[in-house]
Amino acid sequence: MATFEIGVILPGVDVQRRDGITLWDAAGHAEDAGLDGVWHGDHLAVGGPTLDAPIALATAAAATSRIAIGTSVFIPAIRPLAWAAKQIASLQYVSDGRLVLGVGSGGGPDQWAAAGVPYAERGRRTDTALELLPRLLAGEPVLLP
Template identity: 80%
Template sequence: MSNFEIGVILPGVGAGIDLREAARHAEDAGLDGVWHGDHLGAPTLDVTVALATAAAATSRVRVGTSVFIPAIRPLAWAAKQVATLQYVSGGRLVLGVGSGGGPGQWAAAGVPYGERGSRTDTALELFPRLLAGERAEVEGSPVEVAPAVPMPPVWVGNASTAAIRRAARLGDGWFPSLISPGQLAEGTKRLTELAAEHGRPAPVVAIGATGALGTGVPSRAEIASGIAGTYGRSVEEVMDIPLTGHPQEAAEKLAAYREAGARHAVVGISGGDWPKQVELLAKVRAILHETH
């Protein structure tokens, strides 16, 4: 495995870019993965259908969920979707998992918002057995999922204390987004301690990032303003988060995350020509590998 992997969020439906061509372009450019989010109410593609399409168009890259929300689905159905995606991708799935989204998304799915954490834990406890083809009791009924597949690595999203605890107990990775290297280092230390208490190895650490490289793209301030508005954070708090400037500058920023414990970055493109941005990200990856 490479010393630091970079994946990219696939373009949305309004980007005017064919999903298959985008996935192939990311693979040909030399990136390590293609990723897609999971939003019930937003104008986006279904995550499992989108990633199955990306998997069919590629042969090497990881296909990852950023992040899959199992608890808004019947849990047996969620396991079936995950198993199918792992099967059709030839075992290339990375299952980023979260329990987010606003109360409206959960209401639309018919799931009480207050149950999101416990249902997520239950899903992660059940998935290894179900994906192995074993019979398990799900919500009072015996269920078997076929075909049996290898369990994909589970990366638990979010930077919260609850997410770190969940990753330490049930995850193969911790996958926080839009945090500083200092926050990542603190979380990684706590993650390692908690995993040891559970008798488990320290999960791998990945970060979710966003940015736009080169010229003629949104500025760092513009991207930071968008992050602040979306997540209810101050602009000052997130000003250093976006990846901007030339590939060397972005590589230096990601190197700080690598020093803090990260081994993967999943990058959302905040503007500019998407294929060109992918090529610039591939240059960032090459610089990181040269400077390891």
């Protein structure tokens, strides 16, 4: 029989407020329930309040000791690459190696405008990030664009 892992998306700000649950408690509950991971999206403009993914996941890492923490998805191309690498490395460190990094090219044009990055550049910038981030995380010298 095949095995698989099950995780959940952490509740957004509106759900936390409505249900009176903290991010800390939600992550802890997922671990206590025997799930394998918790995930958080990485968006700037979604039509409502949203937490910063690295900060939300750092909270989840502190509230748990076993389960994976993951991005669904992390958008490196809306950040300076050195900053993205620092966020990734920091999450890997504070989670004691439990980070699962999902990477994507982001949402719609509003999100890119909020980051000050032209929407038409999302593919090229994502390709560049996927090429350079592993080298940055490995501590290799990199000439940044």
